[in-house]
Amino acid sequence: MDLLLLTLGFMCMILGVFGSFLPVLPGPSISWIGLVLLYFTNAIAANYWILGITLLITIIISVLDYVIPAKGTKKFGGSSYGIWGTNIGLIIGILAPIPFGFIIGPFVGAFVGELIYSKNHKQAFKAATGSFLGFLASTFMKFLVCMMYLGLFLGIVWQYKLELF
Template identity: 65%
Template sequence: MIVGIFGSFIPVLPGLSSSWVGLLLLYLTKTVENNYWVLGITFVLMVIITILDYVIPSRGTKKFGGSSYGVWGTNIGLIVGIFAPIPFGVIIGPFLGAFIGELMYDSQDHKRALKAATGSLLGFLASSFVNFLFTVVYLGIFLNVAWEYRNIFF
């Protein structure tokens, strides 16, 4: 569960999916009754939010006036940023990708390129915030279930 919380901020770690695996492991113990509804609903939410993690930054670029070049730049920058050796590559990568993509589209319009890159950054930050919120909710579910069965665990 803790890896999930950190993973919501550090994109290299799988945040929400780690939290879901923590819930799954809790429910797989012999002392806790299986609740397939909780596991199923949290799994579906995890899949949807994981997909949105890759969609939201490019939508932010588009919302702030970016072209398809900026959207592609955002996606390429996100992938490059994951493997970049710099500490904040996942944040800087989509921003620079959108900026460079927009400059390739129209090399004269720096303001438009910067606006599209800002949309990419805001999309990434919004995505990280949603991820963090859901990892905290999953932690709350985990703690609630563990509290219900505390006499068995301790």
Template identity: 55%
Template sequence: MEYFLLFISLILLILGIIGSILPALPGLPLSWLGLLSLFLIDEIQFSSFMLLITLFITLFISVLDYLIPAQGTKRFGGSKYGIWGTNIGLVIGIFIPVPLGFLIGPFVGALIGELLFDIKNVKRAFKAATGSLIGFLASTFIKLVTCIAFVGVAVKVIFVNLKIWF
């Protein structure tokens, strides 16, 4: 059973890294579930305090993941229309079969939202859409780095506990 949980843990951690880039997968929660799988292995000594800290980090960054692209739009002069457009574009972009639709979606959504707000100010709409894209890239980067850090935690825990298995 230990080897099965170890295998599941590694798969979840890898899926977490992939999911931190592709918005269709909840990357950070998958990575955390990988750490939880390690915690459930009786032979591995994994601090429950570390598990709680990583859970807090996961929850915090997951909330930020929805706020950062909208804040990027707002910081670049976008209105509530642009913020709504960013969020709607992000969801729609996941399902668009165009390569990197998840990148194009928030940008186009913010652009359309801003143009609905003020069709005459294309420059401001483009600037707000750029802010949306930068915000999305920033949140993706934060998730990716955190997922890689979770993999580092898992690797350390596994190597510290290798002597028990061999």
């Protein structure tokens, strides 16, 4: 049973890292579930401080994930069309067979979204830049947290490696 929980936890960690880039998956939340699964194993003693602190970080990051892109768009004079365009552009950019589509897609999507809203090219470009910068900041923050959770997961497994196998 421990090996199954360890495997599921590790799969959650990897899915969480991918989820930090995809707007459909809540990356930090999935990674936190991986930590919880690790602590359900019999070989590793539960540390409620680590789980509590990482849960608090996950909640804060989840809230900021919605606030940062909106603030970036608003600061540069954008609308909700730019935010929606960023998310749609990201999905298209990931699926499209172009290099760096996951970076180009959100910017183009925000630009098109703002063009639909305002019809002003300069304003749309400025708002798309704000939306894109907010998206990048939020994604980078989620990626860092997921990588820290993965490091914590691997560190705990390494510490207790003799008891698991």
